Amino acid sequence: MKSINLPKEMKALVFVEKEKIAIVKKPVPVVGPNDLLIKVTTTTICGTDIHIRKGEYPVAPNLTIGHEAVGTVAAYGANVKGFELGERVLAGAITPSGHSAACQYGQSSQDGMDETYGYKATGGWKFGNIEDGCQAEYVLVKNAMANVAKIPESLTDNQVILCPDILSTGIKGSENAQIKLGDTVLLVAQGPIGLCATIGAKLLGAATIIAVDGDENRLRMAKELGATHTINFAKEDVMEAIKRITNGRLCDASVECLGLNATFQTCLKSLRPGGTLSSIGVYSQDLVIPLESFAAGLGDHTIKTSLCPGGAERMRRLIKLIEEKRIDVSKLVTHEYKFDQIVEAYDLFQSRGDGVLKIAVKME
Amino acid sequence: MKSINLPKEMKALVFVEKEKIAIVKKPVPVVGPNDLLIKVTTTTICGTDIHIRKGEYPVAPNLTIGHEAVGTVAAYGANVKGFELGERVLAGAITPSGHSAACQYGQSSQDGMDETYGYKATGGWKFGNIEDGCQAEYVLVKNAMANVAKIPESLTDNQVILCPDILSTGIKGSENAQIKLGDTVLLVAQGPIGLCATIGAKLLGAATIIAVDGDENRLRMAKELGATHTINFAKEDVMEAIKRITNGRLCDASVECLGLNATFQTCLKSLRPGGTLSSIGVYSQDLVIPLESFAAGLGDHTIKTSLCPGGAERMRRLIKLIEEKRIDVSKLVTHEYKFDQIVEAYDLFQSRGDGVLKIAVKME
Amino acid sequence: MKSINLPKEMKALVFVEKEKIAIVKKPVPVVGPNDLLIKVTTTTICGTDIHIRKGEYPVAPNLTIGHEAVGTVAAYGANVKGFELGERVLAGAITPSGHSAACQYGQSSQDGMDETYGYKATGGWKFGNIEDGCQAEYVLVKNAMANVAKIPESLTDNQVILCPDILSTGIKGSENAQIKLGDTVLLVAQGPIGLCATIGAKLLGAATIIAVDGDENRLRMAKELGATHTINFAKEDVMEAIKRITNGRLCDASVECLGLNATFQTCLKSLRPGGTLSSIGVYSQDLVIPLESFAAGLGDHTIKTSLCPGGAERMRRLIKLIEEKRIDVSKLVTHEYKFDQIVEAYDLFQSRGDGVLKIAVKME
């Protein structure tokens, strides 16, 4: 094991109980032969973290939360090759083992699919879920060779802090929409994930990119990031607007970026026969597929869902797209906080006040 | 236009009104430059025809119903090349134009997708739906070059009569399940279409093929056609049986072959994270996706629906599979009737009596 | 048949004999039931036309040459729906029938693949090859429903004149490269087709886009159109430059845009194990695959070739990408000529003088 001089203790934000999170002191993690320890420089807060804080998504008391971090290599084990101490790195929110059946299928986010881990969905999500997460001074990345990606000197933390989750998820939304050159794509809800899906739709060659939200600020940002048309659902009927924009052809694909029955149904209804609905929202209730939108099962429709893709190679590619200036997500980082004020950052993020999209939380 | 001596009139089975179908006399169709006229030798009855008879699926009074026919070339127009009068041929139940946007996408069953036809789903289905169909002495195939396939001398009518609909649909069910070598596939409901899906699962390289039905006869037939395991839902809990057979891994793919909310949900519940549900049933109500089966939208699931694929090339391939003895569906033809007794054949088919699966209706 | 008042005769550029092309008078084509007649407003010259002029690619004497045209609807037959006389339209260089087996496979450029047309490659290419082409006052589009696309009022002829061939071919080059988000793609030769391949690589989400040519002007244009790096093969070793740019990783995909053994081999050599070579060049000699570049057959490489994709839907999508400002190819049109001076335009294009890329030839 190699390491930079490590302290014994570190600060970490933990889930205490429903509605209560707090910064506590914890031992710095022990580094095993396949592990790499990141000294965090920037972390951020995700919608999922808010669900965890509220107790809507259960995690163990005293678990360090958060699943997005940028930092430097503080230590690594004997089997970890190709890294140097002090080098800038990040890991995805989802940290696949690399060796499960799911990884070997190409569905590494569902990592829990082998005789060892059992067959629960979302098994690739470990940080801040079943293992200590990223809102801390140090975070331990297991199976480091499969998960840690380097950050070029030319990029700042804020330019890459969305790679681990929001950017990877949003772009996957558009990848799953199976966009073909010249497609018309609908993106419903333009929060941070939806905006990243809009970036993805542009990046994948859609011609007509229609973004839907109720917030003019977010629609303006959608236009900047690639939307060719926007619909404010508070001001006009979404289906009428889609028909007008597409001359009645409807959409080749739609991306659900929120997680409500209503938005899911809009996404389905907006599709031409043969179209694809890609869902990246997280739902909290059963979904209803209206018979007609589904053409009674005869419309050659496809519905795809996904969890955020992780893994070092995914991260490397997202970083490369940023480095080559194909993508710029730094404008989604609207606020900065120091780690000691992270609970206030949670409050702001949860309230959606002050035009907040994403908050960079700095360790020093 | 070339033709064998044609009569003026022909017998055709038409929809009269709800619950009433009848053989009537009609003029033999006029053959245009892109058309081919088939003198029908064998036709058959589909579950959809029963819905039409009951008035559950509306068609115009006096429309000739039926969408499956085998016969010989009686006439063809000036633009139709490569056929000879008297030659044995068939056309798919779905008769795509060949020129719509949907055809150019590779989704020709949704043929109605261009500025001309509008954007209604299932636009490729014309026979016995929006044009005169196949339960008649003659049937006119428009866009004949895109739709008519030849039958080799070595094959009987009964060997190929399922190609136009049941076989094409059932196999598409398994194609849409995206089966990879060694997959575990569940097929729910083993009527004629479900049995053809089972044939498809075998043909596409599934390892473990689990067929579900409540009828032991059908399960026995499923075993003969390729199922490696069967589950009688009347005798055991389907999910328990799946867990037992798969050692708790669940299924890589499932095919819904009936069209009920309950069977759809079983198909979803049976999937491992990352699995695919292929639906070929025709539904008559809204569908509900239970939150848990869908992993709240995070399970990397895929749901695909489809209408029967048609077109000459699809038909040629199905016929070839039969000719090379890769498939044998003749045992699904359990009964034969003369055309003059076709209404009685409907009665039998509708009642599901006498172990009936498919009925060959002979014109002479 | 509907038509605007048509003259009896028209001017057309024909192949006379090796090295000789000439404008002659010909009858305006007769319009059949499936046909649409375009009154040409703009046409252009392709590298293939130069081969034809030189007699290197044989066509019948007196055949009208050219396969790219923009114009208005002058007449159409009884089966042609959805168009109005005078409306602005174009057709692809490749005009698939819509009904062959190849069309039904999704490989419509190889349209000659059925019992009727035989099985010759490139059967979808008819204009200026086996049927009268586009360098004329009028051009007849057979199977019009499968081939004619509308042009919105907002776009000029010069904005869309590359759609029929160069743009469709170049982009197909990048589509066949199977680009995944974040890929490194090499594009060898930056003539008009190569530049369109560069546009395609950007449109499909490549991160690192490396364009190779020996002409600084073309490399500058490549940068404008999406290349992130350029290599001038006259000034530096291409493989060394690739290794430098990619840190030794080599390329995920490469696109051969010229048609020489040497460029083909560079494309192969530049690939990482598992990479894809997409070839759109037209070769005039056998190709050699060096053992080492091919890893003795064990490197999981893919090589794909293609002819330009045609069909109305392909054209509609390319036009839509231009309309939505996702693509701008008008700067590739460097010169304009009147039709009466088309032979001089050929001379310029053939000489590659005056920085010529593409020439818009105007009918009036």
Next chain:
Amino acid sequence: MKSINLPKEMKALVFVEKEKIAIVKKPVPVVGPNDLLIKVTTTTICGTDIHIRKGEYPVAPNLTIGHEAVGTVAAYGANVKGFELGERVLAGAITPSGHSAACQYGQSSQDGMDETYGYKATGGWKFGNIEDGCQAEYVLVKNAMANVAKIPESLTDNQVILCPDILSTGIKGSENAQIKLGDTVLLVAQGPIGLCATIGAKLLGAATIIAVDGDENRLRMAKELGATHTINFAKEDVMEAIKRITNGRLCDASVECLGLNATFQTCLKSLRPGGTLSSIGVYSQDLVIPLESFAAGLGDHTIKTSLCPGGAERMRRLIKLIEEKRIDVSKLVTHEYKFDQIVEAYDLFQSRGDGVLKIAVKME
């Protein structure tokens, strides 16, 4: 680490020098935290081993050769979960790390593709190439979680001994041929790998399966395993025979299973426009692509190569296909030898005498 009582030394077959292999004594390997040690019960000899013996493929002196083994778990490290000592297992010939970029792309046979391993092709092949192999009493599997698969009690060693290489490679040949239902597929050369490709073509839904070889015995075996037609190249012209069998349509796909320029060219020439050539042969010279077979680069052809796929999940699926009786390769095991006679087994295999296909070499 857990282990069954292990000896200090073991017998292993090593490469000594060109033309010389010998059984020697070696220490039993040390088991690290990610490793699993297999006590070999059955191993076999591959064509590649013959190249190694002849010195045509260089390996280090004293390296244990062989890359196929079946055995029982003798020991495993602390990070290895889900196995029990004494349990029957096997590993693929190719043992991907699970964590390289190549693994994360789904091309794990090219495992050497990341900053750590460098970018050499075939990096996934370690056994008997760059690490001690399988023709020994014990073999150490690194990254065991990604590579070791269990064998059900119902299957004998001889039923599964082809899974690690021959079966996985042969079937990949047909997978890469992109077979669609009803395709016509040509398989050139019917040695053990070619026969497994024939099994794959059947398993994937080809209709017409044409096997080519010069040995009637092998052609007879091809028919038993799924070929619908055979061609003995010693007795008839292969292209003439293909045209006769396919009515001039040629083949949708072809699989090269030998590694010669001549067979590669036959595979290319046999394709219809738009067809796919899948190559699994290992070549020893540059390849030539004749201009005409390639339609000058305009025929929409695809050429794909591959190395044998490995990994635990691949192995699990092949074993499952055997367990469910979808595949039976035990008849390819024509001979059995004891390990002490393995050099004689090499002699027989190399001579191709006595109708030998594959030899099971037994450790006790």
